[in-house]
Amino acid sequence: MNFRNFKMIGYVIYGRGAFNQLDEILQPNRKGQAPMIFLVDRFFEDKPFAGRVPLRGNDKIIFVDVTDEPKTTYVDKLAKDLKDEFGTVSGVIGIGGGSAMDLAKAVSLMMTNPGSSADYQGWDLVKQAGVYKVGIPTLSGTGAEVSRTTVLTGPTKKLGMNSDYTPFDQIVLDPQLTADAPANQRFYTGMDCYIHCVESLTGTYLNEFSKSYGEKALQLCRDVYVNKDGWDAESDDKLMMASYAGGMSIAYSQVGVAHAVSYGLSYLLGTKHGIGNCIVFNQLEDYYPEGVKEFKWMVEKNQIDIPKNICANLSEEDFDKMIDVSLGMKPLWENALGKNWEEQITRTTLRKLYEKL
Incomplete structure (x- = not known):
């Protein structure tokens, strides 16, 4: 019998107020001038929480639209725009519910893998590690913070990019972030x-x-x-x-x-x-x-x-x-x-x- 050799998250921090340590968590993973990219659920646009994101240098917040579940076309566009603007990035941080975290996982992978994210919908098709990626849930329940998949709707199917390269390198579990959820x-x-x-x-x-x-x-x-x-x-x-x-x-x-x-x-x-x-x-x-x-x-x-x-x-x-x-x-x-x-x-x-x- 073949047993699955299961890939887990690299680092986990848990506790009320843990989000305040994000700056020091990201610091050792910065590569020169290459920015950290924060994909934040649009729900937080113009809200005080967005001001707590620890931006340095060229870092950028992109408020992502998760009205619908992530589409491969949206992932591809985000990755292409980042490559066009910065060449490379130090990391991608997903802040929000399952869809925002899935987007972060997928964009991280598409910064280093050729073609379209639709090419990787399935099991173990991703061949290269993505850039450093962090998941920060502001809703609890999906399990996207720990899973080895990123659920995507493609042109012909809805299927995840299931691979050992998909899990986050770091997750930040701060229950205070979920307090205002509808x-x-x-x-x-x-x-x-x-x-x-x-x-x-x-x-x-x-x-x-x-x-x-x-x-x-x-x-x-x-x-x-x-x-x-x-x-x-x-x-x-x-x-x-x-x-x-x-x-x-x-x-x-x-x-x-x-x-x-x-x-x-x-x-x-x-x-x-x-x-x-x-x-x-x-x-x-x-x-x-x-x-x-x-x-x-x-x-x-x-x-x-x-x-x-x-x-x-x-x-x-x-x-x-x-x-x-x-x-x-x-x-x-x-x-x-x-x-x-x-x-x-x-x-x-x-x-x-x-x-x-």
Whole structure:
């Protein structure tokens, strides 16, 4: 049997106020006059937080548009603009939710690898290490800070750049940065973590490594969304660690049905990852009966709206596109249902599921 030789993050700093150490963390990784590039979620434009980013010399903040999930064309443009302006950079720092961090990972890789980022959508296609890269989450749940993938929508598919060169060299986990997140957004990304854990813990790829992290992440999610009334600083602390542990859990196993189906939604409709997972998971009683029951209870308790009927006016061609994207997620289906998953998941099964969403 071949065991995966799993690449982890280089350095992790955790704690309230840890962001204040960013300048000293970056200093040893500066290369001459080459700047550090900060890709910051546009949410923070014109907000006081942007003034806390430690700029030196030619450093540059680019406020990135993450209204939609990252597209390969956007990654390519950012990398090309940076090469045209600076030649090379010392590093790329992603500050924001999962999409901002995924953009930072992808741009870092495209500073050193030829062609388009679409050429690297798949498993282990990246051949060169990117420039130094740092991930700083301001939302908790996606696990993007620890994963070896950067989720991208390309011209023909939605698929990550999964490689040993993708993980960050450094992450800064500061729960204070998540304190002002909008309640709905915080719930959707938190549920991304909860759903990761349910998929990982009930999957055929399960092992003690992923189980250890997955059980802890699930417990932390329950502490925040089931056992607590109201939100406080401890909720931010716990959810940030749930996100980290949830990301670690799927690193050595896989996600499952909700992710496989929601990839189709985001490819066709641009549905954001967290909310897409919630829309799909809401209809997955047949696959995850206990998890879905608890999820629905959390939705009700936290008074969150899960959109419905988003596939109501789609054409045959639209459904076919979503089904194609979803069926391309073979490792996810195999983790969820085993090696004979294709006997259980047909185009008809998927069509019926998409019609429910």
